[in-house]
Structure formats: structure tokens, C-alpha cells
């Protein structure tokens with residue numbers, strides 16, 4: 289498997305999806321999810337042109353960051369325990385998993401600079417998934433106005449693990465509608481212009497439904513399974 293070839297193929301698929309719905313491929317940010325990848329594979333991704341990397345654990349994060357230098361942006365996509373905030377918050381560029389007020393409070397306390405955050409939403413309501421229920425999103429975001437180190441730049445979700453295209457589309461559409469509602473509120477602390485949705489198996493559909501950030505692991509840098 290060649291990471292460069294995978295990346296080329298993904299870029300082609302992004303372009304196709306964008307063309308289908310009249311979007312500009314420049315508006316899509318590809319985050320290579322390197323949680324299962326070695327440092328060498330992550331380096332291949334960067335050599336191939338990837339500029340955004342996603343990790344979901346603290347273990348090994350610093351090592352990867354040291355090896356890959358500062359040419360890339362680091363996205364933290366995993367559940368973050370409040371007591372770990374101080375160990376991580378200065379090293380990441382964007383957090384994709386803001387899902388509770390206690391976490392926002394801890395970020396506000398520990399961060400020196402404003403942290404751009406996606407609020408994680410569990411659109412499908414599956415018990416196994418993290419994130420707020422869709423009807424909790426608006427009151428939650430409104431409640432963050434005093435934590436001025438936290439900037440809500442968008443909403444993030446993980447779609448159900450299914451090949452049912454209609455289920456995937458409905459999930460992505462619900463998130464997009466909620467994003468539009470939050471944007472309309474014009475809250476200074478929550479411009480909320482972005483949508484982090486779409487993974488290896490569903491990123492094309494996510495793009496057709498408005499994704500601005502896709503998080504691609506296995507189809508780009510491999511996984512334990514493949």
C-alpha cells in the first residue's frame with residue numbers, strides 16, 4: 289500500500305463529490321487519522337502533501353509530533369478527559385470532541401491561546417457513541433459564552449457504521465441543519481462555520497452533504513485491520 293497513491297485516489301474522489309454538488313474542492317480539509325499508523329507512515333502522508341493529522345490518544349502523540357515537525361496541524365479527535373487537558377491543550381491546533389461543559393471549563397482554565405473546537409454530536413443516538421444529543425447542541429453552545437478560550441468553529445459527528453446510504457445522508461443532513469441554526473445565531477464565541485464529518489467509508493457522501501473537514505484513517509494510512 290502506498291500512502292501517496294491512496295491520497296491521490298482520495299483527492300480524486302473529493303473532486304468527484306464536489307463536482308456532483310457544485311462545491312470547490314479547496315473547501316475540503318483532509319485530516320489523516322494516524323491513530324493506528326507508525327511514525328514512518330505518518331511521514332509518508334506528510335511527504336505526499338497531507339497537512340492535517342488526527343490523533344485520538346495521548347499515548348504516542350508527543351512522539352509523532354516531535355518527529356513530524358511544525359509543518360502540520362494537529363487535530364485531536366478522541367474523547368478527552370478533563371484531567372488530561374493540561375497535558376495536551378498546548379500541543380493541538382483543533383479539538384474535535386468538545387462534548388461537555390466541564391471540559392470547556394478546564395480548557396478555559398488551562399489554555400493560553402484560544403482553542404478552536406468542534407462540538408461533538410451523537411446524531412444517531414447510538415449508546416456506544418460520544419457526543420451531545422442533537423437537541424442539546426444549541427443550549428450547550430449558548431452556555432459557553434463565558435469561556436473565552438473556547439471558540440466553537442463547527443460541529444463534528446461520527447455516522448453509524450452502516451452501508452445504508454440514506455441513513456448516512458440523514459445523519460449528515462441533521463448535523464448540517466444544526467450547524468446552520470447555530471451560525472444564524474451569530475454568537476461571537478461560536479461562528480460555527482465548519483462540519484467535521486465523513487470517514488473512510490462515507491466521506492464522499494459527507495462532502496455531498498456539506499462536510500468541510502473529513503477524517504480519513506484506514507483508506508489513507510491503513511489500520512490494524514487491513
Ligand SMILES: *Cc1c(COP(=O)(O)O)cnc(C)c1O
Nearest residue numbers: 321344365487488503504505506
Ligand atoms: C478512527 C477515527 C476516524 C477514522 O476512521 P477510518 O474509518 O479509519 O477512516 C475518524 N474519526 C474518528 C473520531 C476516529 O476515531
